[in-house]
Amino acid sequence: MTTATEPDPGIFLSPEYASNPYPTLKHLRDHHPVYFNPVMKQWMVTRYEDVMNIFADTENFSASPNGEHIGAVFGPTLMEYDGEKHHKLRALVAPEFVGVNLKALLPIVTRNAMSLIEKFTEKHAAQIAENASVRGEIDIVDDFATRLPLNVILDVLDLPQEAHEMFHQWYPAMMNGINGGPELRIAGQKANAEYHAYLDPLIDERSRNPGADLLSRLSIAEVNGARMTPEEIKSFASLILVAGAETTDKAIANLWYQLLANPDQWQLVQDDPELLDHAFTEMMRIHPPAAGQTRKTIRDYTLHGVTIPADSYVHLSIYGANRDERVFTDPDRFDLNREDLYFARDLRGGWFKDGMAGHLGFGLGPHFCAGYQLARAETVIGTKLLMEVIRNPRFKPGSNPTPIAIRIEPWHLHLEFDAA
């Protein structure tokens, strides 16, 4: 084990780390691949191979910490369960968002993207005419990214689009309740309770007269021969709302950020929009929406000569793993043509194929993201359609654009473009 200096724990609370954790994560990878973070009170694992192995290791690691923050706001969901209990619940929902079921969702994605773009183009045509401006402006976050995934989930659950603004306020409040301090936790629980109260009569009605929507299907689904309780259905509906919206919004904004921050790569997708699929994968590697996931050791676990005691929290750093130079050459470079990244279908197993590695942005193993294909479809389809209507987009001068991770502060990505 190397003796290089451990980072000053203060770094983990600094704005410097919040805006760019990568130099610290590199130091950990190189010198302290298993590091006890006294601020987070968690062990941090930052190398690709280690993160991949632990995600897949259900003998030694439990997903129970998901219950302590996500469960505290939503109520219990499959994310906090291990083994058979997890498997049964997952079997209910995972098929909803992949394969033939995903195909049925694609027109919903396109329709919602088109409808947002129409609204946006009308608003901007009016503004441009009014100000006789030759430039248009868009906040990718507020005009598009935080709207599209939410609208798609509302359609999947068959909840009214007219109530969009109410959901638009609930879902970030719920997410902040998961990640924030006590006040935000209470605000998140309040938003969740309002959402659940809204769902109560709908679940009641749909369990008697089910439709084709997901809420109806959950209302009549059986696990172990018994129907899910209304509480279980509602926690799950919270998970889907927040997991579906709060991550994909950042994926869309981050894709735009990475492409515009790297004009040569933007040119590639301009010339061939099919490359947006590669761009999504490379964005999920270089700066995905989720920085990492937490697990708990079931028993003592030794890695690189360090023993993590049983019942310890372990932070699996997706950010650290995805920039591991042991796997990805020049990992800080956003490159649609890299030869070391597996660009095809996201790998639930993360295995290397022909020397290529999958990104870990959707996690791995039994809890691998259930919405991975939908998230990709929304980001790629939405971006492609939006690219067709905004000409020569660039960061708005003075707007300090940054890539986004799940976080509490308000966020924006202001662009300007040429009026047609």
Ligand code: HEM
């Ligand atoms: C780019 C967007 C997304 C990202 C970055 C993302 C990321 C993740 C990650 C890292 C996990 C693993 C959690 C763990 O290991 O503890 C996860 C799980 C999950 N995601 Fe996503 N997600 C995205 C989009 C979606 C969408 C669109 C949906 C649903 C429509 C969704 C539903 C879920 C569910 C239900 C789980 C729990 C699976 C389980 O515990 O078995 N996600 N997601």
